Every structure is written in structure tokens, then in C-alpha cells.
Amino acid sequence: MTREPVLGTPVPRLEAETKTHGTARYAGDVLPEHLAFAWPVPATVALGRVAGIDADDAARAPGVLAVLTHENAPRLHPGEDGTLDVLQSPAVPHRGWPAALVVADTLDNAREAAALLRVRYEPETAELLTGPQDPRAYRPEQANGGHEADLDTGDFAEAFAAAPVRLDLTYRIPALHNHPMEPHTSTALWQENGDLVVYDSNQGSTTVRDTLADLFGLEPGQVRVITQHVGGGFGSKGTPRPQAVLAAMAAKVVGRPVRLALPRGQMAALVGHRAASVQRVRLGADPGGRLLALAHDAFNSTSTVREFAEQSAVPARVMYAVGNLRTTHRVAALPIPSPSWMRAPGECPGMFALESAMDELACSCGVDPIELRVRNEPTVEPGSGRPFAARSLTECLREGARRFDWDRREPAPRSRREGRLLLGTGVAASTYPLLLVPSRAEVQAVAGGFEVRVNATDIGTGARTVLAQIAADALDVPLESVRIRIGDSALPPAPVAGGSAGTNAWGWAVHDAARALRRQLADGGPDLAAADTGAAVADAPDLARHAFGAQFAEVAVDRDTGEVRLRRLLGVFAVGRVLNPRTARSQLAGGMAMGASMALMEGSPLDAAFGDFTARDLAAYHVAGYADLPRMEVAWLDETEPHATPMGSKGIGEIGIVGTAAAVANAVHHATGVRVRDLPLHVERLLQPWHSEDPR
Ligand code: MOS
Numbered sequence: 108m109t110r111e112p113v114l115g116t117p118v119p120r121l122e123a124e125t126k127t128h129g130t131a132r133y134a135g136d137v138l139p140e141h142l143a144f145a146w147p148v149p150a151t152v153a154l155g156r157v158a159g160i161d162a163d164d165a166a167r168a169p170g171v172l173a174v175l176t177h178e179n180a181p182r183l184h185p186g187e188d189g190t191l192d193v194l195q196s197p198a199v200p201h202r203g204w205p206a207a208l209v210v211a212d213t214l215d216n217a218r219e220a221a222a223l224l225r226v227r228y229e230p231e232t233a234e235l236l237t238g239p240q241d242p243r244a245y246r247p248e249q250a251n252g253g254h255e256a257d258l259d260t261g262d263f264a265e266a267f268a269a270a271p272v273r274l275d276l277t278y279r280i281p282a283l284h285n286h287p288m289e290p291h292t293s294t295a296l297w298q299e300n301g302d303l304v305v306y307d308s309n310q311g312s313t314t315v316r317d318t319l320a321d322l323f324g325l326e327p328g329q330v331r332v333i334t335q336h337v338g339g340g341f342g343s344k345g346t347p348r349p350q351a352v353l354a355a356m357a358a359k360v361v362g363r364p365v366r367l368a369l370p371r372g373q374m375a376a377l378v379g380h381r382a383a384s385v386q387r388v389r390l391g392a393d394p395g396g397r398l399l400a401l402a403h404d405a406f407n408s409t410s411t412v413r414e415f416a417e418q419s420a421v422p423a424r425v426m427y428a429v430g431n432l433r434t435t436h437r438v439a440a441l442p443i444p445s446p447s448w449m450r451a452p453g454e455c456p457g458m459f460a461l462e463s464a465m466d467e468l469a470c471s472c473g474v475d476p477i478e479l480r481v482r483n484e485p486t487v488e489p490g491s492g493r494p495f496a497a498r499s500l501t502e503c504l505r506e507g508a509r510r511f512d513w514d515r516r517e518p519a520p521r522s523r524r525e526g527r528l529l530l531g532t533g534v535a536a537s538t539y540p541l542l543l544v545p546s547r548a549e550v551q552a553v554a555g556g557f558e559v560r561v562n563a564t565d566i567g568t569g570a571r572t573v574l575a576q577i578a579a580d581a582l583d584v585p586l587e588s589v590r591i592r593i594g595d596s597a598l599p600p601a602p603v604a605g606g607s608a609g610t611n612a613w614g615w616a617v618h619d620a621a622r623a624l625r626r627q628l629a630d631g632g633p634d635l636a637a638a639d640t641g642a643a644v645a646d647a648p649d650l651a652r653h654a655f656g657a658q659f660a661e662v663a664v665d666r667d668t669g670e671v672r673l674r675r676l677l678g679v680f681a682v683g684r685v686l687n688p689r690t691a692r693s694q695l696a697g698g699m700a701m702g703a704s705m706a707l708m709e710g711s712p713l714d715a716a717f718g719d720f721t722a723r724d725l726a727a728y729h730v731a732g733y734a735d736l737p738r739m740e741v742a743w744l745d746e747t748e749p750h751a752t753p754m755g756s757k758g759i760g761e762i763g764i765v766g767t768a769a770a771v772a773n774a775v776h777h778a779t780g781v782r783v784r785d786l787p788l789h790v791e792r793l794l795q796p797w798h799s800e801d802p803r
Pocket of ligand 1: 341605
């Protein structure tokens with residue numbers, strides 16, 4: 108019997124109809140009886156303590172059920188993540204920190220009453236301006252992702268001093284916000300037996316369950332977190348967030364189910380951001396552009412509540428052949444909101460700096476930027492000395508060059524015009540690690556087909572769909588006979604939708620369980636099979652596993668106004684086997700759109716007096732819309748990763764954002780001759796140098 112292949116085909120999202128019809132239930136859509144609503148009251152000082160709260164007016168307002176403060180809120184068992192220790196002390200570590208929580212019978216009543224609360228603060232002086240020279244800067248124990256903070260090979264200082272070509276460049280990226288369309292939302296209810304049920308918007312409800320159990324002193328089996336549909340996360344829902352803790356506290360106090368959907372204006376301070384960063388890149392090379400020395404020193408601001416050291420210097424340990432390498436991470440902890448994960452933490456900002464610097468080196472040496480990268484292609488991973496698994500960066504660059512007619516490009520900047528428009532093209536490389544993470548899954552033969560159970564999370568990526576494809580393929584049955592159950596911590600535990608690792612982690616376990624079930628059924632064995640990939644992950648060979656890509660941009664810059672318009676964006680990726688071209692394209696194009704948005708308009712200024720972000724809603728925090736973007740051209744190589752999962756896939760969720768901003772900035776330099784090292788590429792950054800007739 109031959110069956111149409113299902114893995115690798117563009118299956119539409121299984122939940123597409125429920126989403127377009129509005130019947131898909133998100134965390135804020137469940138309507139338990141007697142539901143009450145909570146509204147947080149954000150602290151209005153940058154640093155200090157709550158000295159007194161006058162809650163009389165708020166408590167008497169219509170419909171108010173409770174006013175929670177640090178004085179009366181349930182005590183928590185504090186864990187590692189300080190952002191969750193809400194209403195436990197009078198301390199205000201940053202502006203926007205919850206000083207109180209009002210609970211009422213309706214959302215409007217909760218919001219009205221919150222405005223009546225009078226909180227008195229004892230402010231302290233906050234020193235908010237920072238940079239790499241800040242005396243408060245220190246070396247963290249580790250950079251995010253468990254990476255060593257510092258890693259050196261050879262002797263950078265000596266090799267750099269002796270290099271014929273030397274560049275010493277500094278790049279700045281402002282704070283960026285994830286801003287998923289669905290705000291962070293929880294609907295919490297306590298059952299009569301003391302168990303806690305939370306409908307929560309997150310990227311991994313096993314982690315949320317375990318964290319809530321710890322905080323409330325419960326066994327994990329007493330907590331159930333349900334996450335059926337999620338309206339985006341981009342990393343901001345990758346860790347448990349305070350709305351889940353506050354909703355559970357409030358539900359306990361009022362004895363009713365409570366919903367807390369964070370107001371958009373409070374998200375910037377409470378659910379993480381990409382840290383504002385300063386990166387110094389030094390490149391020493393021979394006249395042909397071969398690297399002799401490379402230093403990448405990354406600095407970012409973090410908070411006093413939770414340390415976050417973005418691993419921006421880590422890609423320099425992966426990308427190019429260089430014997431003398433220095434990579435460092437430093438942070439300064441300030442009274443500001445806590446940064447955290449945002450799509451491709453580390454790789455995204457790090458590759459903006461490194462890939463801009465490589466373009467600057469290409470210009471300095473008079474070498475084509477693609478040829479420069481090819482000349483510096485390593486044979487082993489420079490930082491670790493490990494051999495690479497599949498590494499196809501050169502092929503991505505070559506394929507992109509072919510599609511982009513790169514050989515017709517005039518290398519000199521400012522050499523193409525169309526009336527007032529200056530035209531240019533740029534290229535940058537892209538990379539993201541292939542992380543192997545253990546997961547469990549079950550597959551059972553049920554009436555009419557098979558049921559797959561795994562606590563995966565579909566944050567809009569198509570996880571459900573691709574898991575059904577993996578199961579159908581491994582069972583050798585049609586897609587229609589597979590039913591997928593995900594998004595519930597009562598299911599077999601599974602890792603977060605993060606690190607571009609979800610499909611590989613869950614899919615590997617689903618594959619193994621499905622294969623085991625197929626064998627069992629053939630032998631007349633039981634109808635249920637379970638898999639745990641923990642041992643297989645631990646036994647995986649010690650290779651440097653990364654996805655690679657090449658990003659190409661064409662821009663038109665208005666000579667008089669400085670307006671930058673994107674004309675073309677092309678990404679060519681080597682991401683292993685593509686399991687669903689429809690959802691994969693959407694991930695890669697979405698990442699590129701986010702990278703272009705970061706290049707052109709995103710940025711969240713920190714108010715130097717108040718220590719909070721001034722752009723707290725989607726009117727002030729600009730993200731690219733359709734009119735700002737060209738048609739996304741996404742391509743991938745025919746690649747299979749043989750050294751990782753049985754599917755041969757790599758991660759695709761994040762690599763699309765990596766390198767895009769550098770490709771755009773490099774194109775702007777090619778168009779105008781102006782090198783912008785501070786994002787975003789606002790018009791004033793372009794106009795200033797060329798109106799002073801000194802194009803850098
Ligand atoms: Mo993603 S930033 O790894 O959740």
C-alpha cells in the first residue's frame with residue numbers, strides 16, 4: 108500500500124478554522140461561573156518603597172472584592188525568578204512594578220477602583236544611565252543559555268596589534284519589546300480540594316505549573332495549567348509571568364475564579380524586553396580580509412530583580428575562522444524593568460554587530476562581502492574546536508547571490524540612483540543553534556485512529572499541525588486519523604516553545620512513541636506507547652549544531668528626507684529538513700519582518716528620570732506593518748541534519764530575525780555611504796552626516 112507522504116508537505120494549520128471563526132479559546136476566553144477581574148496598580152517611582160496605601164475609597168467602590176497589597180497578599184515561597192515575587196514586600200525595584208492589585212466583579216469596576224487607590228512612596232535616587240564603562244558593570248556567572256561569560260582562544264591583543272587591517276567599532280541597540288498581540292493573560296481558579304487550575308498564556312505550561320507549585324507550596328500534581336491557544340510570545344511568554352501569580356493569589360483571596368489580562372500599557376515593565384546593549388567589535392585582518400584577531404565585547408543593562416546577560420558575543424564563537432578570539436559579556440543591574448528573552452536572544456543583537464562589522468571589513472579591504480565570508484569559513488567551530496554538524500553557510504550565500512543578481516552589483520557606495528533615491532544592496536549571514544532538549548510523549552490507538560499526547564505549546568507557529576504530520580509519518584497512517592492533544596500540563600511533560608527547539612524536542616518524542624506503538628500493535632501488544640528522549644539527547648554526539656542563513660536587502664533612501672524604504676528582502680536558509688513548507692515559510696518570513704522592523708523603526712527609550720519605558724503601547728512603539736515591508740522572499744536549501752533528531756530538521760523559529768538588521772544597515776551604507784551603527788535607522792541618523800557633507 109502506498110500512501111501520500113505527509114511530512115514535508117504544506118499542510119494547513121489544523122486549528123485554522125477555529126481561529127478564523129473565533130471559536131479557538133485563549134486564556135482570556137474561558138468563562139467560569141462567578142468570574143472576577145483583576146487590575147494591577149503599577150508603582151510610580153523608579154526606586155524606593157511603598158510607605159503607605161490608602162485603600163478606603165477603592166475598597167468602597169462598586170463591585171470591589173479585594174485590594175491586595177504587600178501587607179495582605181498571600182505569602183509565596185520565593186524562587187529563582189525575582190520577577191514573580193509580587194506583593195511580597197514594600198520594595199519598589201523599578202517603575203511599573205505592581206504595588207497593589209484590585210479585584211472586582213467586572214473589568215471596568217476593577218479598573219475604576221484601581222484609579223482610586225492612593226499609594227504613598229518613599230523614593231530613592233536612581234542612577235539610570237549606563238554603559239560599558241559604568242563602575243557597576245560586572246561579569247555575570249554565565250550568559251543567557253548557559254554560555255560562558257568570557258571565552259578566549261589564542262592571544263587577541265597581540266594578534267590585533269600586529270594585524271595590517273584593524274577596525275574598532277561600537278554598535279548600539281535600544282531596548283526592544285516583544286509585544287505579542289495577545290497580552291499575558293491568566294484565568295485562575297482554586298478547586299474545593301485545594302488544587303489550582305490556571306488557563307494561562309505562555310510558551311510552556313509544564314514550566315508554569317512547576318513554578319506555580321513551588322511559589323504556592325503545592326505538589327506539581329496539585330496544579331494544572333492549560334494553554335490551548337496563544338497569540339504569540341516571541342520569548343516574552345517563555346518564562347512564567349507575574350499575571351499567573353497575581354491571578355492565582357487573587358482567586359485564593361476572593362474565593363472566586365479571577366482573570367488578569369495585563370493591560371498593554373503595563374506590559375513593557377512586567378513581561379521582559381530585549382535589553383538595551385552596547386557592543387564593541389574589533390577585527391584584525393590581512394589585506395585580503397582573512398581574520399587574524401576578533402574581539403566581541405557585549406554589554407547590556409539588566410535589573411536588580413533578575414539578571415539577564417544577553418549572549419550577544421556567542422555567535423562570534425561560531426561564525427568565522429580566527430585563531431585569536433576574545434568574547435566577553437558584561438552587565439550592570441539598574442532599577443529598571445527586567446529584560447529577558449526576545450526572539451533569538453544573543454544571536455539577533457550579536458549578529459547585527461558582527462555582520463555590520465564584517466561589511467565594514469569588506470569595504471576596508473576592498474573585498475566583496477560574500478567573498479569575505481567565504482574566505483573566513485572555518486573547518487571547526489572556532490570557540491570550541493568541535494566539528495560542525497551540517498554547516499551550509501557558503502551555499503546559502505551563493506544561492507542568495509544567484510537569486511539577487513549579486514554579481515551585477517557595483518561595489519562602491521552611492522553608485523546607483525533613481526531620481527532623488529539612492530539605491531543599495533546589502534548582505535549578512537545568519538545563524539542559530541540547534542538545541543536538543545528532552546521531551547516525553549504518548550501515542551495511543553483509539554477508536555477511529557490515534558491520539559498523540561504531549562504538553563507542547565502552539566504559540567501560533569503551527570506546532571499542532573507539524574506534530575500531527577510527524578505522528579502520521581511515523582505511524583504510516585493518513586493525517587486524518589491522528590488527533591493531537593497539547594497545551595495542558597496534565598499531558599506528558601515537555602519543554603517550552605523556545606530556543607527554536609520545540610518541534611525537534613516534542614517531535615522526536617512523538618516520533619519515538621509512534622514508532623514504538625506501531626511495533627507493539629504489529630506484535631499484538633498494548634495500544635499505548637510512551638517515549639522519553641532524555642537518554643537519546645544525552646547520548647547525542649558532541650558536535651557544533653547550528654542552522655545558517657544568508658540575508659539580502661535592497662533599499663531606496665530618499666536623498667532629501669532620509670526616508671529608508673525596503674525594496675526587497677531575501678533570506679536563504681539551511682535549516683535541515685523542512686517538515687511543513689507552509690508554516691516554515693511563515694516562521695522565516697515573520698522573523699525577517701521582525702528583523703526589518705528592528706532595523707527601521709523599533710526602539711523603546713528609557714526615561715532617564717523615571718526608569719521606565721516611554722513607548723508603552725502600539726501607538727508609541729512602532730512595529731513594521733505590511734506597507735513598510737516588501738514581499739518576503741524565503742528560500743531554503745535541500746538539507747537534512749543527520750546528527751540530531753529522526754526528522755532531520757533544525758529549528759526555524761528564530762533564525763529569520765538573525766542578520767536581517769545588518770543586511771538592511773549594510774544596504775543603507777551601500778546606498779548612501781553613511782554607516783549607521785546605532786539602531787534604528789531613523790532619518791536623523793542618516794541626514795546628519797551627509798548634510799554636514801562628511802559622509803562616513
Ligand atoms: Mo524564544 S526568545 O527562545 O522564546
